[in-house]
Amino acid sequence: MGETDSFFSNKSAKIFVAGHRGLVGSAIVRKLQSLGFTNLLLRTHADLDLTRQSDVESFFADEKPHYVVLAAAKVGGIHANNTYPADFIAINLQIQTNVIDSSYRHGVKKILFLGSSCIYPKFAPQPIPENALLSGPLEPTNEWYAVAKIAGIKMCQAYRIQHGFDAISAMPTNLYGPNDNFHPENSHVLPALMRRFHKAKVEGAKEVVVWGTGSPLREFLHVDDLADAVVFLLGNYSGLEHVNVGSGKEVTIKELAELVKEVVGFEGELVWDSSKPDGTPRKLMASSKLASLGWNAKISLKDGLIDTYKWYLENVKQ
Numbered sequence: 126m127g128e129t130d131s132f133f134s135n136k137s138a139k140i141f142v143a144g145h146r147g148l149v150g151s152a153i154v155r156k157l158q159s160l161g162f163t164n165l166l167l168r169t170h171a172d173l174d175l176t177r178q179s180d181v182e183s184f185f186a187d188e189k190p191h192y193v194v195l196a197a198a199k200v201g202g203i204h205a206n207n208t209y210p211a212d213f214i215a216i217n218l219q220i221q222t223n224v225i226d227s228s229y230r231h232g233v234k235k236i237l238f239l240g241s242s243c244i245y246p247k248f249a250p251q252p253i254p255e256n257a258l259l260s261g262p263l264e265p266t267n268e269w270y271a272v273a274k275i276a277g278i279k280m281c282q283a284y285r286i287q288h289g290f291d292a293i294s295a296m297p298t299n300l301y302g303p304n305d306n307f308h309p310e311n312s313h314v315l316p317a318l319m320r321r322f323h324k325a326k327v328e329g330a331k332e333v334v335v336w337g338t339g340s341p342l343r344e345f346l347h348v349d350d351l352a353d354a355v356v357f358l359l360g361n362y363s364g365l366e367h368v369n370v371g372s373g374k375e376v377t378i379k380e381l382a383e384l385v386k387e388v389v390g391f392e393g394e395l396v397w398d399s400s401k402p403d404g405t406p407r408k409l410m411a412s413s414k415l416a417s418l419g420w421n422a423k424i425s426l427k428d429g430l431i432d433t434y435k436w437y438l439e440n441v442k443q
């Protein structure tokens with residue numbers, strides 16, 4: 126049977142979605158359920174701390190999932206990464222090492238590991254191809270998280286080489302959408318600005334502070350597009366190399382701020398706090414490898430922002 130046949134044909138396959146309550150994990154659960162998968166294996170962080178190796182081993186021995194999507198991680202924006210480097214490297218190394226190893230030991234058919242576009246060098250060629258990995262120094266504000274993610278890619282490759290284990294890695298660009306982290310300090314730029322503009326609108330504030338200079342460029346992908354790509358890769362890819370998952374479209378932080386301001390309906394001024402770091406000047410990924418497999422992003426940034434703000438109003442309310 127081909128890859129596509131085996132994954133999509135068995136809708137009762139037991140699929141462990143690690144991190145199912147998060148931005149990515151919840152989108153993957155929505156996608157799998159919409160496709161008719163009926164046997165999703167889900168555990169909250171409180172129920173199963175994936176940094177605890179013995180607990181992860183017991184869980185896999187008891188449950189023996191057929192597929193694993195690893196969307197559990199310690200995740201945050203530029204400020205969080207810059208402030209908690211030990212947490213970002215230690216927790217992510219522990220989670221991924223435990224889950225990838227136990228998946229292999231307990232007969233999982235295929236695992237998809239989620240990395241991030243921050244794995245690439247600060248000044249990688251743009252758009253960034255997969256083979257730019259490890260070709261130069263990393264962005265200092267998130268190098269700890271990046272090293273953990275690179276180790277995850279390498280672990281998937283090593284288990285395929287030594288054991289023939291079908292472990293694949295997807296590298297998403299900056300993501301956003303329902304169930305994002307809207308924390309005022311530790312979140313990524315898009316949810317942080319959405320929350321700040323909304324609060325300013327409700328309170329009648331005259332201005333909103335935006336971090337940095339506004340000149341960095343970022344590529345954004347709606348999380349429902351990512352979930353679609355993850356399921357596509359589970360059914361269609363079993364290669365050694367990681368796969369970039371991007372929208373191919375980038376905006377400056379200033380353009381993003383103007384767009385979020387417009388969608389939220391804030392009418393005041395932007396004030397730039399250049400004491401905050403800009404981070405990587407640009408990280409547009411080349412997603413041509415994924416496109417050649419037959420997948421492309423569908424949700425535009427404007428439509429995605431409107432969808433996300435609608436969700437925000439119905440669910441966050443602050």
Ligand SMILES: NC(=O)C1=CN([C@@H]2O[C@H](COP(=O)(O)OP(=O)(O)OC[C@H]3O[C@@H](n4cnc5c(N)ncnc54)[C@H](OP(=O)(O)O)[C@@H]3O)[C@@H](O)[C@H]2O)C=CC1
Nearest residue numbers: 144146147148149170174175197198200239241297299300
């Ligand atoms: N958001 C983005 O822009 C991008 C994200 N990614 C990657 O996608 C993946 C998911 O990220 P995202 O959905 O944004 O992150 P979230 O923070 O939204 O979700 C992470 C999930 O992992 C869970 N988790 C964290 N630590 C543990 C633990 N020790 N044991 C069990 N569960 C744990 C969290 O549970 P709880 O909240 O209860 O702790 C949460 O449900 C990550 O691998 C990330 O690197 C890649 C590129 C961009």
Ligand SMILES: C[C@H]1O[C@H](OP(=O)(O)OP(=O)(O)OC[C@H]2O[C@@H](n3cnc4c(=O)[nH]c(N)nc43)[C@H](O)[C@@H]2O)[C@@H](O)[C@@H](O)C1=O
Nearest residue numbers: 201202203206241243267312313314317336337402403404
């Ligand atoms: C996905 C990727 O995300 C992270 O990298 P990043 O893209 O630099 O993250 P960011 O979204 O936090 O910032 C993007 C840009 O936006 C500017 N910016 C303006 N105003 C706010 C603001 O209010 N909050 C934040 N967070 N940034 C702001 C900020 O100064 C920067 O120039 C990695 O840590 C890592 O997690 C990773 O892999």
